[in-house]
Amino acid sequence: MIRASRGEASPGMWRREAGTVVRGAGELPEQVAGSFTIIAGHHVPRVPTEWAPHSHSLHELVWVRGGTLTSRVEDRVFTVTEGRGLWMPAGVVHGGRATAGAEFHDAFFAPDRTPFALAFEEPKAIAMTPLLESLLTHLSRTDLDAAARARAESVVFDVLQPSERQLALQLPGDPRIDAIAEALLDDPGDCRSLEEWARWLGVSDRTITRAFRHTTGLSFAQWRQVLRVHRALTLLSEGFDVTTVSETLGYAQPSSFIAAFRRVMGTTPGTFFGTADATVDVRNPVSGVQNT
Known part of the structure; x- marks a missing residue:
């Protein structure tokens, strides 16, 4: 497992690695x-x-x-x-x-x-x-x-042409749920459930669900899945294997991570890094792709 750096947090980005x-x-x-x-x-x-x-x-x-x-x-x-x-x-x-x-x-x-x-x-x-x-x-x-x-x-x-599909993670920008987004950016492997996050914030899980849908167009589970794939892209490009990445991102087994990656990116991690010829609009994580 890749141990999280205890360096300074950087709002809206991943926690800084030591030596940055x-x-x-x-x-x-x-x-x-x-x-x-x-x-x-x-x-x-x-x-x-x-x-x-x-x-x-x-x-x-x-x-x-x-x-x-x-x-x-x-x-x-x-x-x-x-x-x-x-x-x-x-x-x-x-x-x-x-x-x-x-x-x-x-x-x-x-x-x-x-x-x-x-x-x-x-x-x-x-x-x-x-x-x-x-x-x-x-x-x-x-x-x-x-x-x-x-x-x-x-x-x-x-x-020079824009890609048919875009890859961007929409941040909520809603004070009711921004703390969740920042916590997950700091540690994408945080596996707390929707109910646990609700108790942590002192709000209802329905409030969190509605806020994520309204600000990002995704459910909480979909948004976290997309965020994890963003982080996975960096870790995989740095040479970490799928097993290590899946464990770091909170998946019980590599097959679950590969399935989630495929849902978002439309292909497996191995194929994605082998071809590197397709991008994806993460606003539609169910199908994995959406033309712009």
Whole structure:
């Protein structure tokens, strides 16, 4: 079993791992000072790294290799796994956390040069196809002439598309049940029943049920299941086996965890990490998928 870190809690995110480095706003590339349309780069944080809430004057696209990125945007938590990206519109306040050793990539887009159709007004999951990744890696070079850069940028705008399905955990934002959400973010393996949570808060279980339905669109059991899958994505990407992850998340046996993962993600953990080509809208955890 993975022992929970006793580090400082981070509201709306998982408890910080021991040794996490907390940084301020992410640094913008030096090229931003000049005329540009897309500037890309990457680095590898050697320790778990967290970015405090901040915003940019530019659109940002982030993606990872060999790990995960978790981002808190207002009342939603996004989990970015390999093969997926997250588009962050200019001016949107967000925080994030990358697992140790993950290859962290980002690309900044000048808002006044980004086609209107791609100027998404809210965060969007992006399908990081091999072509899109190759183009953005190409644009991270510093020796490209203006013509070569313009050609690559034009293709980026042709192939950059939001995923058909999104993966975001809606946080309640309701004082009647926020304490439950924060406790489960701190320890997703907490197995207290709905009745036990109700006694803990001194409210009726019907109040909790109605509040979760109203604020998240999910029942309490569905919301906790989705939250656990978010956490599982990070743990599995860090190399923990299914048995360890299932135990950490409070499942009696691995088969129960695999079934829950399939209900939310539409596939098993092994297939998901083997193909990494599908995302899911967690607003419909019964069927596992919902087109947007």
